[in-house]
Amino acid sequence: MDANLQNMLASGAYAEAVELCEKLELDAASDAGNFAYSDVLLACYLILNDLDSARFLWKRAPVTVKANEQFKGLWVIGANMWQRKYAAVYAACDAFNGTEQQRALVMAIAASFRQRTITLIAKAFSSISLAECCELTNLQAPDVLKSWHPLSRQ
């Protein structure tokens, strides 16, 4: 893998990774080469919650890439995010099978999705059942209570 890209992913600089991948994709297309990082790009879009870009990446991916199991697996996660099927997102993340690098990215997707969901719950609900919270964030009850503390509302 491209050394720069590797470093960006390792340090969590997903926005820069997206920029680099987009540039590489156009380069590969212009020079009739192969773009090898479709899965990385899709995963980064999902981490950054850029669902529109993820959707378009899926639409423009060539047939060979779409047939790839990991790419399809990532897209299943993305589709669930798009439809706001909260529990299904975590289920799809758990069910994902791929290389170590890909699994690390998928864990990052789940983590960022969980964080955004927690923020949303804090914003939208004045009271919500613990069971429901566990379902939406895929955490066990004590973890839910722990993550709530930093978000104490006025």
Next chain:
Amino acid sequence: MDKLIGAIHQYSGTSKEADLLLLKKLLEEPANKESLHKMGNLDDAFGLINPASHTVAYVILLDYLGVRSQAEQLKFAQYARMLVAECNPKHLLLVDRHYFSVCHKFASLFSTTAQALSGIRLLHAALVRFQSGFNPVDPGKLTPIHADLLQLCILARTYKFAVNNVLNTEISSVVDYENSEAFLRFFYYAGIVYTGLRNFPKAIANFRMVFSVPANAISAIALEAYKKYLLCSLIESGQVSGTKVAPNMVMRALRPLSAVYQEYVSVYSSHDTDNVHKYAMAHVEAFKKDRNFGLVKQSIAALYRHNVQRQTRTYVTLPLKDIADVVKLPGASAARSLIVRMVEDGQVRASINARDGMVSFSDDAEAYDTMASAQRLAGRIHDAAALDRALKAVDRDLLLDRRYIQRTQLSDAKGAAASINYVDDDDDMARAIALSTANV
């Protein structure tokens, strides 16, 4: 044939504008054009010239090159790449129509979804190259290449690239080109890009441009833009407005041609989702034929949101069940999911009490006293001032335009009652009269 090559070398060598224009005329002559079209001649010609020193000839020859067979297409693409990489931008301006035609031909070669991505870089480079020939460089000048580039971006689904590289500059002028179709296409494609990114205010503005430009006849582009404009307006605000700026003649022609959509707008204004559903399904074929059914579905989803927002204007607290009933959602949990979604998208400020099944709506808590709002305000004032300056500049140019002065002087001579009261500045008037009488 050899004579032509000789002429190319001779005239290009001097790089004086007069010589280049002579060369251009020579190459455009029908007899020469035909002899160039004869098989094999063009290939030979390309072998003898290069894009850097013979830009004018290269562009014209490339315009003449046929692209019927696969082999010809490959050659065309290859020559086009060399042209963009090495041409002299200043000379491009002399053969701009040929250059636009070359770019258009290039775009049409790559206009299948699978191939579009490969053409984007080159076409973008072609555009940048053309723009660099102007002095001063004006990135806000609209050219036909913009439309072709947007078309490729849409086909390749690289909407982000389109926004970051083509649509990020405000269009401030238009290149001199008599075919208006390219410009209409630009705004139509821009609207489509923004619709894809669900930035409906910008989509609406671009679609409106297509049918609002002064026109003596309507075009299919204007009609499609109008239909999408109606649907995007419904999605964004639930109503349609702002068509007053369009020329009367265009609106009169557009209305009967888009009757299905007009009726949909009036059904929509009843805010009744059942009726809207019924109408949409009754006319699904018509919507699908125009490939607008996706937008129709989005507008129905938006209607639920608009209805919820109307509730927030009347009530401070409401049970989820009541919201579901009024807005005609399947149940309290559907209402809850919708409101959570709306809170996420920033369309409503609400707080759900899951235990009691109640929602409380709150007003906009924005106090506009943060650094961020101050900066936003400053930015808007800055933009408004820049717009004002641009308008004043256009106004000044118009006042000093010969044709304008002649027309107004003529109407004055005919004893028109109104004095020329749109000129505030006496200096301007004096200068204008001096210019027009000085036989410039």
